[in-house]
Amino acid sequence: MPNDKPLGEIDLDCWEQYDDLITDSLWLLGKRDNAGAHAADYWGNFAPQIAHQAMRRFTKLGELVIDPFVGYGTTLIEAVRLGRCAIGVDLQPSCVDTARARVGQAAGASDARAVALVGDSTRPETAAAVQEVMHQWGFTHAHLLILHPPYHDIIRFSDDPSDLSNAPSIEAFLAGFGQVVGNFAPLLAQGRFLVLVIGDKYARGEWVPLGFQTMEVVRQHGFRLKSICVKDIHENRGKRGQYHLWRYRALKHNFYVFKHEYVMFFEKTNP
Numbered sequence: 598m599p600n601d602k603p604l605g606e607i608d609l610d611c612w613e614q615y616d617d618l619i620t621d622s623l624w625l626l627g628k629r630d631n632a633g634a635h636a637a638d639y640w641g642n643f644a645p646q647i648a649h650q651a652m653r654r655f656t657k658l659g660e661l662v663i664d665p666f667v668g669y670g671t672t673l674i675e676a677v678r679l680g681r682c683a684i685g686v687d688l689q690p691s692c693v694d695t696a697r698a699r700v701g702q703a704a705g706a707s708d709a710r711a712v713a714l715v716g717d718s719t720r721p722e723t724a725a726a727v728q729e730v731m732h733q734w735g736f737t738h739a740h741l742l743i744l745h746p747p748y749h750d751i752i753r754f755s756d757d758p759s760d761l762s763n764a765p766s767i768e769a770f771l772a773g774f775g776q777v778v779g780n781f782a783p784l785l786a787q788g789r790f791l792v793l794v795i796g797d798k799y800a801r802g803e804w805v806p807l808g809f810q811t812m813e814v815v816r817q818h819g820f821r822l823k824s825i826c827v828k829d830i831h832e833n834r835g836k837r838g839q840y841h842l843w844r845y846r847a848l849k850h851n852f853y854v855f856k857h858e859y860v861m862f863f864e865k866t867n868p
């Protein structure tokens with residue numbers, strides 16, 4: 598049965614008060630929120646507003662969020678700010694060190710706990726390590742999964758062959774991504790949400806719809822697609838200051854320059 602009650606902090610008796618919660622599928626977020634411990638210094642980090650919106654819509658105070666591609670810890674910082682608990686994983690120890698330092702900065706008034714672990718999220722033992730922390734904290738299940746994987750190889754995050762950005766083909770990337778979904782889906786409570794943040798890529802004159810390809814992978818793991826939101830790309834570091842060059846290339850080579858990515862919402866329906 599689909600969930601017909603808000604999973605988040607919304608009190609439907611005063612639903613008009615949540616002006617700042619997005620309910621449309623077009624997300625014009627504009628500038629990244631760089632308040633507090635957030636900083637836009639990681640090549641490929643996402644806007645904290647994404648984690649903020651997802652957590653407020655789909656988790657309550659004190660509930661648990663897991664992010665298997667945590668990078669510099671945007672999800673963890675936002676979780677702490679919102680009084681949620683969070684566990685993040687990244688392959689790169691340097692990311693985890695930064696995430697830990699920033700969580701330390703973000704912590705304060707809130708009792709929320711957030712931890713970053715080094716691990717390869719394609720491996721079952723990484724999910725087992727996350728589960729161990731969950732149990733220590735008294736959780737049997739998580740209440741939200743946030744997945745922001747590499748957009749295949751458009752940014753190479755490290756030289757590690759287990760890094761999904763080094764997958765030798767789209768097929769290998771999708772298989773690795775599927776392993777991550779397969780490892781972490783069992784940790785999520787039934788009826789709860791998985792959020793996928795992803796963009797497409799362009800290779801050898803062809804648009805590669807990574808968004809829809811990864812969407813299918815999630816659906817194959819027992820999730821129901823609830824929404825596809827299209828988010829504006831405000832200005833990414835790769836294209837900063839190159840607007841005219843990209844416009845020229847688009848006109849010359851008959852394509853459109855990416856100005857959007859996807860924030861997709863799925864509900865766990867199968868155990």
Ligand SMILES: C[S@@+](CC[C@H](N)C(=O)[O-])C[C@H]1O[C@@H](n2cnc3c(N)ncnc32)[C@H](O)[C@@H]1O
Pocket residue numbers: 639641642643644665666667668669670671672686687688689692716717718719745746747748754755759760761762
């Ligand atoms: C798009 S970034 C995520 C950025 C993050 N949302 C943030 O705001 O900082 C993807 C991250 O996935 C990590 N990664 C790639 N392959 C991985 C794997 N197999 N296991 C765990 N992390 C991985 C990369 O090191 C990179 O930090």
